[in-house]
Amino acid sequence: MKVTPTVVLGLLFTIGTASASAEEARKAQSDPAVERARREVRMLDDIYKTSIVLITTHYVHTDDDLPAGTAFKALFSAVKKKGWHEVRLLDATGEPYNDENTPQQGFEKKAVQQLLNGRAVYDEIVTAGDKRYLLAATAIPVVMDKCVMCHENYKDVPKGKAIGAIGYKVPILD
Numbered sequence: 001m002k003v004t005p006t007v008v009l010g011l012l013f014t015i016g017t018a019s020a021s022a023e024e025a026r027k028a029q030s031d032p033a034v035e036r037a038r039r040e041v042r043m044l045d046d047i048y049k050t051s052i053v054l055i056t057t058h059y060v061h062t063d064d065d066l067p068a069g070t071a072f073k074a075l076f077s078a079v080k081k082k083g084w085h086e087v088r089l090l091d092a093t094g095e096p097y098n099d100e101n102t103p104q105q106g107f108e109k110k111a112v113q114q115l116l117n118g119r120a121v122y123d124e125i126v127t128a129g130d131k132r133y134l135l136a137a138t139a140i141p142v143v144m145d146k147c148v149m150c151h152e153n154y155k156d157v158p159k160g161k162a163i164g165a166i167g168y169k170v171p172i173l174d
């Protein structure tokens with residue numbers, strides 16, 4: 001297959017939830033380290049979200065069961081302790097189950113607003129000392145009816161609209 005820019009973009013779009021826009025793809029081409037960080041976010045996002053859905057499908061039967069969201073917050077905290085990346089489960093409805101998941105002032109609030117406006121992913125590059133990080137947020141829609149068992153407020157949300165987000169802070173490795 002001849003790899004033209006159109007083919008590359010086509011591939012990016014099929015990768016899934018965190019696909020880059022044409023504009024972002026063009027910018028990233030001039031900074032391969034940023035594109036690698038974006039790829040890492042797309043991979044993590046697919047792994048985390050697929051696992052959450054699998055666990056909810058097969059292990060969560062009543063509202064007394066341990067929610068996948070709670071289990072994954074424990075995983076996120078372990079991953080952060082090991083120094084890989086930071087990741088947060090965020091609310092986008094204004095009525096979180098747990099206030100800890102309310103988006104914080106700054107990047108999180110801005111990113112969630114972008115997702116509510118219909119974007120699948122929003123990211124920014126930040127610098128701390130001599131290190132660069134990619135901050136990214138990806139939308140969580142109501143993916144299955146079971147979510148409503150515990151989150152009653154998801155009942156009237158239109159299909160496909162974001163009710164939450166996963167927020168990432170991933171190092172950009174030059």
Ligand code: HEC
Nearest residue numbers: 056063067069070089090091096097098101146147150164
């Ligand atoms: C068994 C009950 C239960 C089910 C089923 C469930 N959740 Fe949750 N969810 C929770 C609880 C409890 C929290 C708070 C976890 C915490 O912060 O410790 C939570 C947190 C969240 C959050 C973070 C915002 C907030 O409300 O605190 C999102 C987003 C979320 N869940 C989405 C989903 C989605 C999407 C589904 C369906 C795939 C789902 N949940 C299924 C119980 C559930």
